[in-house]
Amino acid sequence: MTDTVPAQESPPEEADADVRALRERFGGAVRAARSHCGQIAVELLPSALVGAARLLRDERGFRLLSFVAGVDCLELPAPHRFKATYSLLDLGRAKRLRLEVPCEDDLDPRLPSVSGVWPGAAAHECEAYDLVGIFFEGHPNLERVLTPEGMEGHPHRRDFDVSAEAVEFTFRPTPEGKPEAKG
Amino acid sequence: MAQEVQKASPLNSDLLGPIRTETMTLNMGPQHPSTHGVLRIVLELEGETVLSCKPVIGYLHTGIEKNMEVKTYNKALPMTDRMDYLAPLSNNLGFVLAVEKLLGMEVPRRCRYLRVLLTELTRLNSHLVWLGTHGLDLGAMTVFLYCFREREQILKIFEKVSGVRMMTSYFRVGGVARKPYPEFFADCRRFLESFPDRVDEYEELLTDNPIFRRRTEEVCPLPAERAIALGMTGPLLRACGVDYDIRKKEPYSSYEEFDFEVPLGKRGDVFDRYRVRVAEMRQSQRICMQALEGMPEGPLMADDPKVVPPPKEQLAHDMEALIHHFKIFTEGYHVPAGEVYQAVESPRGELGYYIISDGSPKPYKVKVRAPSFSNLFALPEIVTGRLMGDVVAAIGSIDIVLGEVDR
Numbered sequence: 001m002t003d004t005v006p007a008q009e010s011p012p013e014e015a016d017a018d019v020r021a022l023r024e025r026f027g028g029a030v031r032a033a034r035s036h037c038g039q040i041a042v043e044l045l046p047s048a049l050v051g052a053a054r055l056l057r058d059e060r061g062f063r064l065l066s067f068v069a070g071v072d073c074l075e076l077p078a079p080h081r082f083k084a085t086y087s088l089l090d091l092g093r094a095k096r097l098r099l100e101v102p103c104e105d106d107l108d109p110r111l112p113s114v115s116g117v118w119p120g121a122a123a124h125e126c127e128a129y130d131l132v133g134i135f136f137e138g139h140p141n142l143e144r145v146l147t148p149e150g151m152e153g154h155p156h157r158r159d160f161d162v163s164a165e166a167v168e169f170t171f172r173p174t175p176e177g178k179p180e181a182k183g
Numbered sequence: 184m185a186q187e188v189q190k191a192s193p194l195n196s197d198l199l200g201p202i203r204t205e206t207m208t209l210n211m212g213p214q215h216p217s218t219h220g221v222l223r224i225v226l227e228l229e230g231e232t233v234l235s236c237k238p239v240i241g242y243l244h245t246g247i248e249k250n251m252e253v254k255t256y257n258k259a260l261p262m263t264d265r266m267d268y269l270a271p272l273s274n275n276l277g278f279v280l281a282v283e284k285l286l287g288m289e290v291p292r293r294c295r296y297l298r299v300l301l302t303e304l305t306r307l308n309s310h311l312v313w314l315g316t317h318g319l320d321l322g323a324m325t326v327f328l329y330c331f332r333e334r335e336q337i338l339k340i341f342e343k344v345s346g347v348r349m350m351t352s353y354f355r356v357g358g359v360a361r362k363p364y365p366e367f368f369a370d371c372r373r374f375l376e377s378f379p380d381r382v383d384e385y386e387e388l389l390t391d392n393p394i395f396r397r398r399t400e401e402v403c404p405l406p407a408e409r410a411i412a413l414g415m416t417g418p419l420l421r422a423c424g425v426d427y428d429i430r431k432k433e434p435y436s437s438y439e440e441f442d443f444e445v446p447l448g449k450r451g452d453v454f455d456r457y458r459v460r461v462a463e464m465r466q467s468q469r470i471c472m473q474a475l476e477g478m479p480e481g482p483l484m485a486d487d488p489k490v491v492p493p494p495k496e497q498l499a500h501d502m503e504a505l506i507h508h509f510k511i512f513t514e515g516y517h518v519p520a521g522e523v524y525q526a527v528e529s530p531r532g533e534l535g536y537y538i539i540s541d542g543s544p545k546p547y548k549v550k551v552r553a554p555s556f557s558n559l560f561a562l563p564e565i566v567t568g569r570l571m572g573d574v575v576a577a578i579g580s581i582d583i584v585l586g587e588v589d590r
Contacts, residue, residue, distance in 0.1 A: 037284050037523050063411045066526070067557075069537055069550040076541060085537065087524055087552070091411065091425065094432035098524065120414025123560035131248075146244040146589055155249055156548075162249065 016040055018060050018097055025055055041098040046111050049101050053086075053117040062088035062097060065114070068124035070132030074158040078102070082109040082134055086121075103134060113139040131156035206234055209571075213242050217320045217575040220585030224562070224574070231571045236563040243589035251549045255515030256282050256356060259546060264350040266551060267587040269312050272298075272305040272341075273529040275354035280435055281525035281536040282356045285518050288487060292479045294358050295437040300371065300474035301344070301353065302436075302527075303467040307378070308337045309530035310464050314385060317457070317579040321398045326388050333381050336374050343367070356516075357491035358484030372475055378468050386461060399454035403565045403577045410451065413564065414557040417532020419581065422459045423451035429528040440477075441470050453573075453580040460582075490516045515544030524552075531555050531582055553587040 019033045019042055029048035034041055044052055056062040066087040074081055080102035088097045103109035113136040115122040123145065125136040130144040133154035144151060153160055212223040221242035227235040247266060251259040263278045264271035276298055283290065315330030338348045344363050345353035353360050389395045405415075407423035420427060428445040430438040446462030448455030484491045492511050493504035510516075520542040526535035532554030539548040558581050565581075566574050 036521050037287075039522075039524060041522065064416075065414050066416075066533060066535060067414075067537070067550065067552040069548075071539065071548055071550075076539075076547065085522075085550075087535070087537065089533075091427050094427075096433075096524070096526075098522075118414065119412050120557055120560070123556065124414075127556075144241075146241040148241065155246060160249075162253075 018056070018062075018095075021055065021060060022052055026052060039096065039098065041100055043100045043102070046101055046104060049099070050112050050114060050117065052099065053114045056088060056097070056099075057117055061090040061092050064089040064091055065118035065121050065124075066096070068114075068121055068128055070128030070134045070156065072132055072156065072158045080104060081106040082132065084111055084128060084134055086114065109134045110137055111135075112137050113142075115139055130154065133157060211574070213239075217578060219316060219578065219583055222559075222578070222583065222585055222588075224578075226571070226574065228571060233566050233569055233571060233574060236566050236574070238559055238562055240559070240585070240588050243585045245590070247590045248549050248551060251546055253545065255544045256518060256546060257511070257515060259549065260355065261350065261352040263551075264352055265586060266553065266590055267529065267531070267534070267555075267584045268349055269309040269584050270305050270530045271349060271351045272301050272353060273309075273527060273534060275352060276302050276436065277525055277527040277529070277534050277536045279354045279356050280527065281523050281538050282518060283485075284523050284525055285521055285538065285540055286356070286487075286490065286516075287519070288357060288485055288490065290358055290485045291482045292437065293481050294483050294485070296474050296478050297359060297363065297483070298354060298436050299438065299441065300471055300478075301341075303470045303474070304337050304340065304371070306467045306530045307464055307471075308334055308341075310460050310467075311337075313460060313530075313579075313582045314457075317582075318389060318395075320575050320579040321395060323389060323392065323395060326385055329381070329384060329388070333374075333378065340367070340370050340374065343370070355491075357487055362483060368475055368478065371471065375468055375471050375475070379465060382461065382464055382468075389457070390461075396454065398572075398576055399457060399580075400452060401450070402453045402573050403569055403580070404450045404452040404455075405561070405565055406451065409564060410561070413561040415532070415561050416557065417528070417530070417554050418456060418459045418463060419451075419532065419558055419561075421445065422448035422455040424449055429526055429533060433526065435525070435527060441473050443467075443470050443473075453576050456580040517542060517544055518546075526552070529554055531584065531587070532558060551587075551590055553590065555581070555583045555585075555588045559583050559588055 022042060023030050026048045029045040031043040031045060066089050069085045071083050071085060072081065073083060082103040084101050086099040101111055103111055111134055113125055115125060122140060125139055126143060126145045128134050129136060129142050130146050131154055136142055207228045209226045209228055211226055212218040213221040223239040225237045225239060226233055247262050251262055260278055263274040267274050311330040311334040315327035318326035341351055342348045344367055345351040345360060405423060407425050410420050410423045424447050426445055426447055431445055443466045446459045448459050488507045492508055497504040498508055518540045520540050522539045524535055524537045526533050533552060534554055535552035537550040538546050541547040562577060565577050
């Protein structure tokens with residue numbers, strides 16, 4: 001995702017202690033870090049997600065997970081189609097950190113669930129699964145939450161067809177004396 | 184025939200059969216007066232004790248976030264009111280602040296103060312609806328009528344200032360929709376000066392009311408650790424004693440210039456949530472008064488002709504203004520590419536807008552971090568092991584708005 005908008009992003013925020021701690025522990029799995037509008041975002045590989053989540057919660061104080069968002073980067077110049085964004089908050093320091101984790105398989109997007117680290121993540125992961133179709137492995141009860149039963153597809157994907165639904169016509173036999181309906 | 188009746192009589196102890204021990208599954212809602220909208224809860228009960236609870240949502244899902252992707256930023260704004268319809272201006276504020284952050288735009292101080300004043304009136308409005316309905320849920324009918332009496336005054340002010348009672352859409356990127364009407368500040372002052380006495384009235388009805396206290400004290404407490412782990416924010420988290428208010432900790436829109444306290448609870452039970460919200464109303468009144476006293480003079484709108492529409496008078500004789508006006512209302516304005524997350528303290532907790540822009544006049548992706556969504560999914564943990572009657576008190580104390588949960 002870092003190559004999406006090269007012009008506006010400032011260089012990776014190496015001065016930040018949390019990013020440094022992540023880099024020390026996970027090395028190359030921390031793909032990139034950037035600061036934009038004063039907000040720090042770290043791009044992580046999926047394999048390091050749960051470990052990084054534990055590190056951030058237990059050692060860096062990010063005890064509150066604000067939200068998880070599934071993003072379809074279809075029209076953005078990103079190497080992978082899907083990613084999930086995790087927004088963390090450290091209540092003590094009033095500091096926020098965003099984790100961005102790309103899904104490696106574009107056709108079958110999967111990520112490890114962080115609901116074991118932050119129980120509050122479970123509902124947000126259900127929403128991301130429902131709307132964007134990212135499958136969270138290890139989730140206690142991954143199911144659709146917002147869309148109706150029997151829904152097919154994931155509406156927040158960029159290629160989801162939002163044009164009008166076909167109207168179902170039920171034709172009755174034409175009464176006698178009236179012309180046949182055309183077509 | 185007579186013999187059969189005798190056999191079926193429960194007095195005939197030999198024929199009672201084994202005692203039924205299976206649990207009962209009870210469906211509560213989606214049309215239930217105490218679910219505050221269309222929330223459905225599937226409860227597993229043993230007698231009156233709740234064994235498990237599962238909130239079922241989605242009945243109000245309207246795809247607002249998806250819809251925003253095909254609208255320009257200005258056209259996406261009115262959709263924000265429709266999410267949390269009890270706190271429309273807080274929603275407007277979160278959205279415009281996020282877009283302004285992406286644009287790198289600074290609005291004048293007078294505009295920031297006006298936004299604070301109106302957002303705090305919104306908090307009063309929202310807390311009044313909560314207090315009234317929460318009282319109604321617990322059998323205190325009178326409070327409801329009193330709260331709606333004051334809410335009506337706030338809605339009248341909203342109507343006069345923005346043209347609409349509820350779906351205000353008053354805050355715009357770079358400023359506000361129009362100048363406040365001439366008596367606006369006097370109207371606000373008149374309402375706010377009488378308001379502390381009104382809060383006293385509500386408290387007289389509830390705080391020392393033995394029935395209300397029995398229904399709320401020690402009911403459904405939640406330790407702070409769990410509340411944080413579940414991602415709860417706002418008055419619910421503060422009722423557990425966690426001092427986190429975004430207005431104080433990550434100030435936006437000049438909140439750092441205001442003097443107010445953050446009320447905290449101790450046990451995190453339903454009564455503490457009530458206490459915190461009532462105290463918040465008094466603090467909001469203080470903030471509003473300070474905003475009125477210190478309302479700076481000067482321009483109201485940011486000086487950016489590419490984003491802020493020019494005044495109507497200019498259009499008749501200024502070609503450039505006409506072009507800007509046309510561009511803003513047809514094509515929209517281009518927002519630099521990037522990602523931003525802006526959180527504000529809505530009456531229900533952390534309301535955040537996560538916006539991804541690809542540089543076009545329409546947002547690429549908008550994700551709304553709705554406080555009620557996270558708070559609602561803490562309900563199973565709050566009510567498990569409690570009595571059925573406490574579920575109603577717990578839902579009321581969470582203060583959900585389903586429009587925001589389902590979006």
